[in-house]
């Protein structure tokens with residue numbers, strides 16, 4: 001059960017320089033058994049905790065420097081909570097977040113502020129995350145000032161122009177206000193703001209889901225170009241699997257607070273192992289009638305479980321066409337490595353892959 | 367004759383102190399019984415307004431509707447309000463973009479569904495309740511007996527959307543308009559609902575108008591597709607024809623900018639340049655011309671008209687993509 005999944009052998013102590021791995025191949029981000037639980041409050045003063053929402057419940061993963069990690073999953077499975085916790089905008093209930101060798105749960109004050117500059121977030125809804133009364137120039141300068149990077153008029157101005165051209169906006173955009181831009185342009189302002197402080201890690205939470213497809217493509221291309229140019233590391237959160245397929249090197253599939261499968265992008269899309277991933281991939285519409293007419297779909301039925309009351313055993317059992325009573329409803333499957341860098345949390349992943357387990361065919365139609 | 371005939375439908379919103387918005391501008395299409403017709407295009411291109419106009423659900427004040435919408439030959443746009451309400455319940459229904467606002471929060475789901483059947487199909491209350499349970503089961507809601515007694519806020523987003531579809535099906539409509547029926551849903555639930563709609567069309571011969579911005583959904587559900595740009599249809603074709611070889615530059619641009627699940631990572635997307643804010647008015651030329659890579663000088667001088675180019679295929683463009691380019695211009699194969 002506890003096959004450690006490629007974690008460094010020293011379990012708890014975080015290397016702080018000497019004897020540590022070379023920074024070059026040390027992952028930029030490493031999460032170990034991360035949990036984020038929100039209390040459910042009742043009572044007139046909301047002072048009684050009557051239960052917990054297990055938003056993120058035991059996630060371990062690592063993100064290599066300069067790569068893009070894509071996180072996908074259904075609404076409410078904990079993707080945004082995980083992203084915010086990596087940036088310490090949400091406090092973990094347990095587990096650790098190690099950023100470039102520093103355990104984030106142990107830093108505070110000035111060192112935390114310094115670490116924060118190295119990680120920035122791009123939000124889904126730029127209109128509400130950008131102050132409407134601030135011009136683009138003052139939005140960008142504000143970020144620089146907050147991190148002591150405002151280096152006098154001339155240099156700052158040059159820096160701002162560079163930033164805008166990097167995200168494909170004209171210099172005249174500096175004097176405009178957020179509402180004067182189209183959705184795609186506004187999203188680029190949000191990206192420019194995140195980049196202003198020269199971060200290493202950018203967490204992009206649904207960066208294109210509010211945009212029309214034609215504009216979505218512009219923003220995805222900008223993200224890619226910036227990565228090529230500055231060696232940025234991305235954690236991209238999206239519910240659109242095609243978007244993630246397009247940008248990510250490595251993909252994690254979340255379900256009800258946990259990672260159910262993780263692999264390199266091509267591997268995951270070509271050889272999905274977890275029943276949930278298989279159902280997801282078979283359900284994504286493909287803009288090609290020939291493909292749509294001929295593909296097999298795994299249609300799920302059954303109730304969606306609540307993160308406040310997750311089922312005992314496998315979180316996916318309420319909808320899984322392959323569930324085995326007596327096992328799946330008793331024991332929670334831990335992530336296991338099947339094939340290089342391909343982790344899956346399912347008791348029957350091998351048998352399902354080899355077609356040796358009946359049941360799934362009952363859920364397959366067309 | 368087609369079950370539903372839309373001809374030269376235009377909708378203008380006239381507001382004091384504000385410029386008039388021409389949201390839908392001369393839209394024509396047919397829907398046959400048992401067929402699904404798609405309306406696709408980007409946000410604001412007029413998809414919802416077109417469907418609201420067909421259903422007679424636009425606000426009266428400040429709205430100018432012209433053209434013709436015929437159901438079985440009867441002109442709906444000039445029907446008296448009460449007669450229209452009756453037909454809307456019995457012959458046509460709609461699934462709205464936003465499920466929460468179109469369900470009544472203080473009436474149990476089951477009562478809402480059975481009321482429709484009592485009113486439009488003349489069932490007794492008892493029979494209607496039984497039918498409502500069957501409908502919920504049909505749309506894939508587990509434990510329908512319990513759910514019938516619940517209120518909309520007790521259902522998840524996917525269940526609400528399915529409840530709405532159950533309500534739309536309750537009167538066995540001959541025409542069903544589904545406005546982005548799955549946008550708010552996860553793909554696994556989306557797949558269930560699209561499957562349900564496909565079954566409905568095949569089994570009952572309902573004519574379905576499917577409104578979506580998702581080309582994948584179009585490819586899997588629609589028989590014919592109308593592509594809208596800035597309130598006008600720019601290309602219209604049978605779905606296989608359209609996807610195999612889009613002739614309008616905007617259609618082709620849309621297809622090239624969608625990231626696909628079945629293409630390997632690394633393909634660079636080819637976005638359409640600019641945004642709808644760059645459009646010019648249709649009166650001056652082609653609204654798409656400032657963004658179009660095939661634009662000719664005449665595109666910003668003369669308005670292109672929509673013309674038939676072959677059976678079942680229409681196009682509005684001065685410089686369409688050549689037909690022989692079809693297979694060579696397919697992005698990946």
Ligand SMILES: Nc1ncnc2c1ncn2[C@@H]1O[C@H](COP(=O)(O)OP(=O)(O)OP(=O)(O)O)[C@@H](O)[C@H]1O
Pocket residue numbers: 038039053054055073074075076077078079080081082239307
């Ligand atoms: N501050 C909070 N207090 C209580 N519960 C919360 C809080 N933030 C999130 N949750 C709950 O935690 C769970 C995970 O939420 P999260 O926003 O991370 O999901 P998500 O995967 O980002 O979903 P979506 O795709 O809809 O954005 C949900 O059940 C949500 O209601």
Ligand SMILES: Nc1ncnc2c1ncn2[C@@H]1O[C@H](COP(=O)(O)OP(=O)(O)OP(=O)(O)O)[C@@H](O)[C@H]1O
Pocket residue numbers: 379387389407408409410411412413414415416579
């Ligand atoms: N009641 C109204 N008054 C004024 N303008 C309106 C009204 N309803 C819609 N519009 C405008 O009409 C145009 C078409 O709107 P419509 O809602 O049909 O777009 P849509 O294609 O459905 O877009 P989306 O994909 O965002 O739903 C838009 O420019 C919109 O702002």
Ligand code: SF4
Pocket residue numbers: 274275276314315316317320321322323324328333345346347348349
């Ligand atoms: S552990 Fe059992 S219920 Fe869970 S995904 Fe695997 S087969 Fe399905």
Ligand code: SF4
Pocket residue numbers: 614615616652653654655656658659660661662665670682683684685686
């Ligand atoms: S009419 Fe001209 S500008 Fe418009 S789509 Fe055709 S080629 Fe492009």
Ligand SMILES: [Mg+2]
Pocket residue numbers: 079080081
């Ligand atoms: Mg989220």
Ligand SMILES: [Mg+2]
Pocket residue numbers: 413414415463545
């Ligand atoms: Mg709409």
